[in-house]
Amino acid sequence: MAEQEVQTLIKQLNQSLSSRNFTTASSLLSRAKIALLHLNALIPSPGTPGTHLHLARETLELGALISIRLQDPESFTRYFHSLTPFYALPSSRLPKEGGNESKITGLYLLLLLSQGDYAGFHTLLEGLEVAAAEKEEGGRKGLEEDKFIQYPIRLEQALMEGSYDRVWGETKGERVPSEEFGVFSEVLIGTIRAEIASCSEKAYPSIPISNAKNLFFLDSEGAVIQFAQQRGWTARDGRIYFPQQELEALGGSEKDILVTSGQVIENTLGYARELETIV
Template identity: 40%
Template structure:
């Protein structure tokens, strides 16, 4: 019953936002020019506020495509009309979320291009922007444990959604290395390496990857015939390097 009520509320909100965007379009307020924004700052500020509500609403209901569309519209307000409108209290948070969105989808080149177009002083002093910047640096360093801990240090609740998406990407990369480097691992070690806090989560992940879990020995087995052929071709040095990296990550967690 509660789920049905939430769906109804979400549907009502979507209808209201769609109606608002139509009205903004009809009033010529959806895509402003700097001249128009300077001439009618109150009206265009209201339009910007509505689009910001829509962007946050999209993330609340995990509608990523909708979030992307709202961010696309807001960029005109933030970039072209920034000097013509009163400051927005949500601008930094949404710019940070847009960076995190790119990071979570592995769009690294676009991440850097977007970042370079932002004022350096704003990036350096905004916790909303420093959060994705730090995450990107830790990813490049392979410091996955820091990325995991960053989930508890988000500047806004909406950031958790994209951090979780990013952790999904990290887990898949780690899982791929595990499959190549090991025949099997204790289930508890696999859970630690994959940043899972409970056995149910790692078991569900193992099922998605086609891994076999021995319930008696509590061991997860990675090998199948296709994977074995690929694993045999891996140089020993690469395997050792991978093992050392995992060991360092494990130490950082413990």
């Protein structure tokens, strides 16, 4: 009885996800997880039937995807960790076909990037590489051809190189492997924007609004002004003015500061990420 209920709820969850009815989806998820509890299937065990494993994995994956649409990274993280023991099962018990392991794992890698957790990112990636190398068929080549895994890898490489324009380009258009990745990509851009802003306001007293548009990866000068207001900056006469700094402490003229600001930002962020990786 509970098994049929879960099957029905999964069908309704897919319909709710397609129609973006996330309020209904949340209620359905709660009911589905209660039914899975009655089946003792929320945590896989040696005695869990294969059909129940399939139902539990699909339910949890739908929960993860719905959490992303609701922009709830904490809930998504909980679902990912709940899915980990299912993903660790051998294919003989739970075939990979029909699941979304690659997509969910790639999304979690991207979430770690957006949170600045580079140590967690590399730990998970190393585990994936080891698992891929141990496979008899496909192996590492399969991982290299996986668009969901390669997307966060490309972003992380660009971040480590300080190529923020590449990061910006990767988060736009056809390079994003699915709509869900766009949510965490925007969070990542927001994190980078905040870091660059923090470095910029320490590096020089003001910059032209036209330059700020590119520097902070914003689509319009109006967006620059809105961002400046959020940061407590002043916009006037075509420039963004940061909290006043003593030019003597920085050394040189404003022109010199503007010339070196890009290096200051790149070196500061790059050094911080190297430290994070080492730790």
